[in-house]
Amino acid sequence: MVPARLFSARWLTALQGVGRWAPAPRATLQPSQLLLLEPAPRLLSVSCANCAKRQGSPQKKQLSEKKLKRYFVDHRRVLVRGGDGGNGVSCFHSEPRKEFGGPDGGDGGSGGHVILRVDRQVKSLASVLSRYQGFHGDDGGRKNCFGRNGDPLYIQVPVGTLVKEGEDTVADLSRPGEEYIAALGGAGGKGNRFFLANDNRAPVTCTPGQPGQERTLLLELKMVAHAGMVGFPNAGKSSLLRAISNARPAVAAYPFTTLKPHVGVVHYEGHQQVTVADIPGVITGAHQNRGLGFAFLRHVERCRFLLFVLDLSGPEPWAQLSDLKCELEKYQEGLSERPHVVVGNKIDLPEARSHLPKLLGRLGRTLIPLSATTGENLEALLVRLKELRDDHVDSERALSHRPLCWPASLWYQHTLYHLPPTPFTALPTAVALAGLPQEPDVDFTAECPQYPGGRAVVAQASASAPRDELVGRGPSAPFTPGCTEHMGPKGEAGPAVSRRGSEGRPEAPQRDILAQLGVRIR
């Protein structure tokens, strides 16, 4: 039985889809595997405002811009504290007819980290609380029982969250799935079994767990989109975004209708997408806090290119562009020189048509006159946006960077860990983003004195990578941050460095790195 809602919404699309996809041949049939029989016939997602209105789900109630703004928070101060490590235990094995059973106090579990994780579903920092406490590790127990490690505590943040500590920017979480360890959990204490040695067969020493790391971070959201729309209030930015994408910002004939940024996605052939951000209008003197100020310009700061929207029906449309550029420059030097496209909107109005020749004379062919309401000449804008996106992709690839992709591309499987500045982990790990090999060249374990008795698993990204670009990962677990893994139950003490396969000492560059970390090498 086909659900009725399939027909009430976009029945034509649904039926077209049935015709175009077919199951794979039986021999190679995988669950949910489909073969594409013919490519999609439409080259560009071109729609006018009127068509776009019909695409929305009739059941979904639109929230007013005022309500939406209430849920939109773009900066937050947050206190994060990692979980405390559990205490080690001092006790001795006790069994009938077994004298001198030996120490059997287990180690405490490590405290859980507090981790910021980028979630595509989260749109603002409104859901982030002001303080977080990580889960504590459990204490060790008798009979060599180790305490349970505290679970990591995840804080979901939106794409484009900037993490600042004081004046420093410590992480830029601009890709979905990316993670940042905001506060490390404390290492667990050692039980007396750990201190068993040839010259001390009955140690009573045990150590308490270490407290978790505490940090005060400032989270700042900066939208990440390909194109950022800049224009005076009422220029028709939101109407334009509605016309080219499925985003639904409010449109009305009064200034400052838009109170929070909206991001729309323009779809092209081959699943290529360009994201366009609509921000509240900017006016002359915004840098002196006129209108809504220019704080919202932070949301176009990271856009790869700009979309200036001019109202051609206004009295002096040619003055608008220079005023907008002037405000951008006052916000951030060089911002107005980004690759951009200038759009002259409301070409359907007679006064706009009368201004057009003069404006074309000044701006030349860089101006795209169009009408967001009637959809006139929207294709020219879409083609230009695509060209700018392709230029961006080419330039990023030339620099061996990954171009901005929306939504998260599947290849971004690699989790990036920015390690906070502690003695062992004061290592920027941006290398993970740009070309970290799946299997690092070197991989060895080492004892780390900052976490007594803890065993670090250190891997260098590649022999040629700068020294400070390190990531740690365990051989069994995907990653062991902060080297809080315990040594085995035998409690072998003393320095130990072994390469995987235990075939020798680490090479010179790795020795340097370990020395920087304070790891002793035998």
Ligand SMILES: Nc1nc2c(ncn2[C@@H]2O[C@H](COP(=O)(O)OP(=O)(O)OP(=O)(O)O)[C@@H](O)[C@H]2O)c(=O)[nH]1
């Ligand atoms: N005739 C005509 N009117 C338009 C066109 N585009 C937008 N408008 C009208 O201009 C008014 C303002 O449009 P918005 O899209 O809200 O303008 P905005 O730039 O987003 O305004 P703010 O959110 O206040 O910055 C609305 O009444 C629209 O109907 C157009 O192409 N032609």
Ligand SMILES: [Mg+2]
């Ligand atoms: Mg608007």
